[in-house]
Amino acid sequence: MAEAVVGVLIGKLGAALAKEAATYGASLLCKEASALKGLFGEIRKAEKEFESMKTYLRQAEKFKDTDETTGIFTKNISQDEEEDQASQAAWVTVSKSYQFEDMLKRIAREFSIVTDATNMEIRGLVEIIRKHLEGKSRFVLTSRKFEVASLATSNCRIELEPLGDKHSWELFCKAAFRNSDDERCPSELQDLAVKFLQKCEGLPIAIACIGRLLSVKQPTYSEWDSVYMELELQSNNNVIQGVDSILKVSLEDLPHELKNCFLHCAIFPEDYKLGRRRLIRHWITSGFIKEKENNTLEQVAEGYLNDLVNRSLLQVVMKNEFGRLRCCRMHDIIRHFALDKAAKECFCTVYEGHGTFSVHETRRLSINSTNIVPLNQSGVMQLRAIYVFTSFVDIDLLRPILASSTLLSTLDLQGTKIKMLPNEVFSLFNLRFLGLRYTGIETLPEAVGRLQNLERQLEKKRMPELLSSWLHLNYLTCLSLAFSKLDENSFPNLMVLRNLCSLNLNKAYEGKTLCFSVQSFPRLRELYIWDAPQLSQVEIEEDALGCLVKLWFAGCPELKRLPRGIEYLTTLDELYLEDAADELIKIIRQEGEANECKEELMKISHIRMVDFKSTEKNFWQRIVNREGNAFAG
Template identity: 30%
Template sequence: MAESSVCFVLEKLASIFEKEVNLFRGVREEAVYLRGELERVKAFLRTADVLQETDEELKVWVRQVRDIAHEAEDVLDEFALLQEHDHDRDHGYGIYGSLRRLGCCIKNAKASYRIGSELQAINSRVKEIGEVHRRLCHKFNKADDGAGNTWQDRRGDALLLDKYDLVGLDEPKSQLVGWLLEGSSGREVVSVAGMGGMGKTTLAKQVYDDPEVKKHFKVRAWITVNRSFKFGDLLRDMVQQLFKAIRRQVPQMVTNMNNNQLKTTIKELLQKRRYLIVLDDVWNLNEWNAIKYALPNNDCGSRIMLTTRKSDVATTAAGVLSEGKAYDLKPLPLSESWDLFCRKAFQHNKCPPHLEEICNYILRKCEGLPLAIVAISGVLATKDIRRLDEWDVVARSLGAEIEGNDKLNDLKKVLSLSFNDLPYFLKSCFLYLSIFPEDHLIERMRLIRLWVAEGFIEAKEGKTLEEVGEDYLQELLNRSLMQVATTTPDGRVKTCRIHDLLREIIISKSRDQNFTTILKEQSLQWSERVRRLSIHGTLQNVHPNRSVSQLRSLFMFGVTEQPSIPRLFPSGFKLLNVLDFQNSPLEKFPVEVVDLYYLKYLSLRETKVQTVPRSIGKLKNLETLDLKHSKVKELPVEILKLHRLRHLLVYLHEFESYEHFHSKNGFKVMPNIGVLQALQKLCFVEVNQDGRTIIRELGKLNQLRRLGLLKLRKEDGEALCSSIEKLTNLCALSIASVKEDEIIDLQHLSSPPLFLQRLYMRGRLDALPYWIPMLPSLVRLSLKWSKLKDDPLIYLQHIPNLVQLELLQAFVGDRLCFRAYGFGKLKILTLDKLDELRCIEVEKGAMACLEKLTIQRCKLLENVPSGIEHLTELKVLEFSNMPVDLMKTICTDGKDNSKVLHIPELYSTYWREGGWEVYSIESMMDGEYCPLPNNPFSDELQTRWKSWK
C-alpha cells in the first residue's frame, strides 16, 4: 500500500515538471531530490508490503515511507492550489491593480518559501529512511524464497482431516468423482475454484483418495503449487512421485536435470498411462501454462485436477487444450454450518439455548466459510458456556479477535494471502471497500466512479478510465475477493458485496495504514491525519475540534441527523476529492463545497436538495455530479464551466401507479450543452423546450455511453437521428415522448449505432424503426406505449443477442406468435397491458433459452400461451393482475395444468393499495384469494416494479 502512496506523489511531481510550473528557487531542487529518492524506494516497496507481515522493523519503515508520501502529496497539492488561485485571480488595471499584483507576489513568495521549507523537512526524513532502506535490502535479499508463506506449513493439515471432521463435501465430491471417471478418452482438466478457506484442498484430497478414483488411475501425483513455488522443484517433486507410483526407483540424475529435461521425463513416464495429477493452489495462468505441456494428451482418459482461488484460472485451464469442467465451490448451507460449528465449539454437543442467538450471529459472519467456522468455534470452545458476556465479547469484536488471537492466526493469513497477492493498484481498490457498512450492497458504477475520482485507475490506451475500472472489478471478482450480489438480465454486475470476515481484515489493514477511518457508535480513536472518513449511523462521534485539513474523502451511511459541514468540520478541508452524502437527510446544497478545488466526485443522491447554486461553476475538476432521486429539476448555466464532467445524473422516479406514463422527471438543460465534451453519462434531459437545438448539441458529445431523453416531440425526430449517428460510443439510449400519444419518429437514421446494448422507448410509434433489428449488440429492448399495429415479433425475432424484451401497450393486435428458432438467446420476456391480445402461440424451437415469462394486465387473454410446454428452460412463470378464469386453467385439474408442470416457480400477483400481493394458484379456485404469508417475493416484486417503471 505504501507503493501506491509513493506512486501518487511521483505522478504529481511529474505533472508539475511537465507543465513547467514556475517553481521558486529551492522548491525545484527539493522536488527533484524528493522524486529521485522516492523512485529508489519504490521498487523495494512491492516486496516490503508482503514481508512487513513477518518483520516489525520493516513494518515501521513501510509506515514511515507511507506517512512521508502522504505529507509530500499534501504539500504538492497545496502548492498547486496556490498556483491555481493566482492564475484565476483578476487583479484589475491601474495603480490599484499593480498594488494588488505586488501584494499577491509577496504573499506567493511567502507561501512558496513555506512549501520549500516543508519539502526540505520531508527530504531530511527521506534521507533517514534511505539509509534504513539500504540496510533492509541487504537484510532481505535472500528472504524472497519463502516470504509471506510460512503458513503453508500448517496448510497440510487440510490433508490429514478425519472423515468425521468433514461437513458438506458429499455432493461436490460425488460430482467431481463423476467428472474424473466419466467423459471422453482424451485428457481433461477439472478445476475447483473458491475463495481462501472454502475447503478446496480438503475436497480435492477426498476426491484424490476415493477408492474408485484410486482404482481407476493407477498413476497419481499430488503437487502443491502455492505462491512461492520454484518451477524446477515442482517438476522434480512430480517426477519423484511418478516414479514411485509406477514402482520404479528414482534415477540419481533427476537431481541435476534442468526444467526441459524434467518435463521430457514426465511426458515419457505418462505417455502411455492413464494418470491423475492434482495441482493444488494454482495462483495464475502462468503457473498452469508452465506445467500443462509436460502432461500429455495420450487418449487414455487421463485427468488433471487443479484448485485455485481465481475463477478465470479455473475456467481457462478447464477450457484450453481439453474439454474440461470447472466447479465453483459454494459456502456451506446454514444447517451444515451449524452442525460443524457445534461439533467444534461444544465438542459434538448441542448449543445451550442461552447461547443460540450469539452463535447464530457469529455463524452469519462466517457466511459458510469452513475455515472460519472451525477457527472461530475453536476459540469459543475455550470459553465458559455459563459466561454469556465472554461469548458476547467475541461476537462484538470479531475483527479484533482475528487481529490479535493466535488461535485465529491461520485464518487471518489464509484470508490475507489473496490481498497480499494483489498488485498495488488493486490493493487500493480493495481496501476502499472498507468505507461501506456491513452487509451493504455496493453499486458497481458507484464504486468505479469513486475509484476514478480517487486516482486509483491507471490510464490504458484505447480504454476509458471507467472501462479499466470494470477490469479491476472483474479481477477482484475473479480472485474471489468480492462476490456478485445482483446482476442485470443481460449478465452485467449490478451490485456486489464482500465477505464479512474479509471486511474485518481490510478494516484492520485500512486502520493500520491510515487508509480509511470509520466512525460509528463504538469507534476507536481517530488517526492523527485522517485521509478518508466514513461515518456510519450517527454524527454524534464527530469531534468539531479535530483537524481534518488533509481529508481527501468524506462519506455518510445511514446518518439520520441533518449534516452541516461548517458545524461538523469548522476548520474545513481544502484538499477534498470525494464528497458522498447519498441518502442523507440533507435539505440544502452545501455551499461550502464550491470552494473545494480538487473535488472530483459529488453525490447528493436521494437527498432533499432542490436547487444548485451558480457558484458550482468553480468546481473545475468535478467529474461526477450525482443528483439522482434528489428534488433538483434545473441546473444553472454555470454547469457548462465544468469541462471535466463525465457523469451528470439528474432524475427522479415519481411512482403514482403502475399505469402512470410520466413516472420519471429529468432536468431542463441549457442549449449549448455540447461544450461538455467529456460527458459519458447524461440522464435525463427534458427537451420539450428548444428541443431540436438541444438535440443537435447532444451530437457533439461523442464520448457519451448512456443518454436519457424525456418529453420528446415528433418534430425532434430528424435532429435526434442525426445526433445518434454521431454518438458512436453509445451503449444505452432511453427515450420518452412528451405525452402518451405523441409519436416518436426515429425513421431517419441512416446507420444504426452498432455498440448499442440497451434501448428503452416510451411513446407512440407509427412503425417499428427499421434499424432496431439490425443492432448486433442489443441485449435489452423495452417498448412501452408504442401501440404498433403490426406484430413486432416478426422483426425482432432475429436480433442475435437479445436477452430481455419488454412490451407494454406496445401492440394493438389480438395474436402474438413466437416462431420456431426465433429469439434464440432471449431469457426474460414481459408482456404487459396488451389490451386486445387474445392468443399467444409458442412454436417448438422458439425462445429456447427463456427462463422467465411475465404476463400482466392482458384482460382478454383466456389461456396460457399455446406451446408453453416447449419452453423447457423456463424457471419462473408470473401472472400479474390477470383474469381469475385464466388462473383456473392451470390449477390442479385445470385444462392447462399439465402444460406448466415443468415450471419450478409459478406465481399470481395483484397490485392492491400501492403494494404487491402474491398468491398461490390453488388459492384462486372458486374466487378465494389467500396471499402467501411471509413471501419475500412480494417485497422483491414491489422493489423491482418501482425501479423498472
C-alpha cells in the same frame, strides 16, 4: 394428513436453506451453501420427533369420524396445514451498525406489508409489522457470536460444526479447479491440497478464498508450493482462526491497482449492497483506474470488479437480465480484515459513533453514524474523500471538517436527507466527485460553477435557471439529473457542458421532442433517458454526439420511431429500448409493414447490438449485427 403436516415442516426448513443459498448463489462463496450438507446431521436429530408426530397424527386420523374431539383436532390441523403452505418467509440482515428505522422498512418490504414505507413514521411501522406477525410468526437468528445465540433457550440452539473432510474437499475442488471440466485435483497436488485444507480448519469462507486464489495460479507443484510457503510466513495467532493468514496471502497476490479497489470496498457499511456503477465511479474518481489498450476507464474498472468476485473477495448479490453484475457485497469477515489493513496503511477510517475518534492521517473518511459530534478535526488536512452512509446527518457539524479539508476530491452524500449544501463545499476547489443522489436538495445552486475541477456530479432534482457559471465546469464528465423538469427550451442549456462523457436523465425530461444540434456533446459516450412519458420524437443532427457509444431509452411509451438521424452516429455500439411504444417494437422485430421495417432497420444496421425489452409483455430480445450491414438474431 400426517405426511402432509410433517412435509410442510420439512419443506419450510428446506425452503429456508434454499432461500439463503439463493441469496448468495451467484458467487463462489455461495458454494458454502453446497457445503451446508454438514448441517443435515443436525437436522436429522429431529427425525425421531418427526416420526413420533407422524405416528400420533395417523392414529388421530383413524378416529376422526368416531370421536368428536379428535375430529375437531384433525380439522384444525388440516386448516393449519393449508395456511402454512401459503405463509411467507423473509430474510433480513441486521449489521452491527444498523439503523432501526431502516431495518423496519426492510422488514415491511420483505413481507409486502406496505407498498411504500419511505415516509412512514417508526411508530406506524412498528404497529403494522406487529399486527402482521403477531401470533403467527417464528424467528430464526443466525450469528457467529455466542452472546447472540445464547439469547435463545438451550433446546432451540444449533451450533454448526466446521465442515468435515469430505465436504471441505468438495468445496475446495470446486473453487480451485473451477476452470476445469471435472473439478478434480491432480494426484501430484493432493498432498499440498490437504495442507491448505488443514489451514482452513473447516471454515467455508477460508476454503473458498484459498481455492479461488489457487484457481488463478498454474496448477503445478512449484506454483502451489510458493503460495503455501507464503501462507506459512503469514500465519499467526488469528482472532478468526484460519482466515486472516489466508486473506493476507490473497491480498498480497493482488496487483497494486486491484488492491486499492478492494480496500475501497471496506468504506461501505457492513452488509451494504455495493452497486456496480457507484463503485466504478468511486474508483475512477479516486484515480485507481488507468486506461488499457482500447478499453474505457469504465470497462477496465468493471474488469477489476469481476476479478474481485472471481477471487471470492466480493459476493454477487444480483445480476441483470444480461448476466451482468448489478450489485455485490463484502463478507463481514473479509471486511473486518480489509478495514484493519486499510487503517494500518492510512487508506481509510470508518466512524461508527463509538467512543473517541480521530481522523489522524487517513486519506478517506467513512461516516456510518448520525452522532458526528465526537469527530476530531485533527489530521483533516490529509483527507481526500468523505463518504456519508447515514440518512440523517447534521451537515452543519461537518462544516469545520469541510472548511479544513482543502485537498478533498470526493464528497459523497448519497441518500442523506440534507436540504442544502453548506457554502464550505463551494470552496473545495480540488473536488472532482460530488454525489447528491437521493438527497433532499431541491435546487442546485449557481455556486457549483466555482468547482472547476468537478468531474462527476450525481443526480440533482433541479438545475439553476441560469447556467452561465457552468461554463467553468471544464472537467465535468458525468452528470445525472432526476426530476429536473427539462423540456425543449431548457435542455439546450446543458450543451455548454462540452466535456460530458456520460449523461443520465432519470424522470428529468418532460418535453415531447428532444433535439441534439450540430456539434452538441462532442465527447459524450453514454446517454441514458429514463421515464420520459411525453417523449415522442428524438432528432439528431449531423455532427452531433460524435463519440456516442451507448444510447439507452427506458420508459418512453410514446416513442414510436427510431431517433431521426441515428444513422449519423457511426460510433454507436449499443442501442437499448425498454418499454417503448408497440409501433417501434414491431419495426425492430420486423412485424410491421415490410418496406417501413426495412427502411428503419437500415438506419441502425451499423450498430453492433440492439436490445429491446417489454416489462408488460415479459419479453426481452437481443439482435446482434455481426456483418456490419445486416442484422442476425
